[in-house]
Amino acid sequence: MFKDITLGQYMPGNTVVHRLDPRAKILLTIVYIAMVFTVSSPVFYIIPAAYVYISARLSGISFRQLLKSVKPLRFLLILTFVLNIFFSGGATILVQWKFIKISQEGLLLAIHFSLRLIFLVLGTSIITLTTSPVALSDGIEILLTPLKKVRFPVHELAMMMTIALRFIPTLIEETDKIMKAQKARGADFESGNLIARAKAMTPLLVPLFVSAFRRAGELAMAMEARCYHGGEGRTRLRVLRYTGEDGWAFALSFGMLLLLIACNIWL
């Protein structure tokens, strides 16, 4: 049952977007987020929309895959929409029924905030769809390097992220195995009320924790056996280099951000 879960969303490929330097992609995502927050009126979402459309086309990601990333957010979206539409007040009343009032301003605000959420998720999921988790944590590590000056453990943090990501599939497999073993002993994980189900988790969680700690110990030992001693003087297998493609991506992104700012000011 757990075998159907794919880790993260990464869809391997070899498109321009896939090839971009992970550092560039992280920075571009920040530019994109800035873009979404600068939008001053719902109409201008056309620019982030165009941006998402272009990147999706370039990376070969289907519209359906993108929508899938918004799906978990549907309740939050509905909540945002409802709260904004009813509680933001405003002068121009469109509908009034007893104490419920819907104003034009409220409606606009509701649309505005819902679109903001949707576009935030759409744009940021492009990076997770096209970048492998390892490349991402590599990128984060390098981008955060300046923080080493203030003794922030950048390398350790990135290593922890990489290891955590690496072990998710392993632990899922392990969970599946232990679950089956306990089921073979008549354990029931599927029926009963909430308390009964929570209790039924003990035979699953205890062995899982035991094995996670055992694995952690073994991994630490194996890393030490290969003389791992933190980030000091460590070189990389894959050296990140900016290419012309990254330059074009930056130009496009900043261009669109400027266009948006111009729209906000003059339209």
Next chain:
Amino acid sequence: MPIEVRNLSHTYMPGSPFSSVAIHNLSLTIADGEFIGILGHTGSGKTTFVQHLNGLLMPTEGDVIVNGVNIKEKGAALRELRKQVGLVFQYPEYQLFEETVLKDIAFGPKNIGCSKEEIDERVQWACEQVGIDPETTGKASPFELSGGQMRRVAIAGVLAMRPSVLILDEPTAGLDPGGKRSILQMIKRLHADNSITVIMVSHNMDEIATLATRLIVMSHGELVMTGTPREVFRQADELKSIGLGVPQGAELVHRLIAEGYDLPDDLYTLEEVCDAILKLKGVGGDV
């Protein structure tokens, strides 16, 4: 508890780009009281196959009929099935979780709704079967035990369900020779004393040769050979071509035959090979 498997196929993640066929069109029957050895290279589908026998996995195609009940049928009581068919996983010690050994062994009987007396009685019995002292080891935490003892406890946990079919998936993997021997002896005794059907997955030819009454050989998800150890082990070349081997005795005999010695080709235990060689040399049959 006769088991009948008809045209069983199993595909993991069907319809996705990751789909892989683990078992393809496998049919066989297992009668009461047999000791079946399932042989196969890694990834041959042995583990996937045995997980069908107690309904942990459902066939993608085909049927598994245990004691006349098709496991696919809606309302087929899976709990009843799992009570009857005990499955000991590979490295079963990783499934221990309770505070004490006795409590862990009691987990199964408790789940199937036994009374307190019945649970105690079963736990005592299971301890006895696997050679665990309920007074000392029984009160210890399962995490304090040695690997071999943990494995005994885990097997006891399945035995306490009182299954009429016991499946063991590589029960000796990762144990030292002493631990292996005592686990195998224990399994042999279980089969002999309690008239239960035992199905043992292994890729150690020597240990399976002395125990099984019938062998099932799988390769790439398909059944390639079945028969008594004698019938299977004489086909040494076929076994080797699918990445398996034969017991040391059979290996020796086949090499001697290749050298031109006149020996029967269906010997496999060390004793009978010894006898045959001595006879060939003109020395008496006694060793």
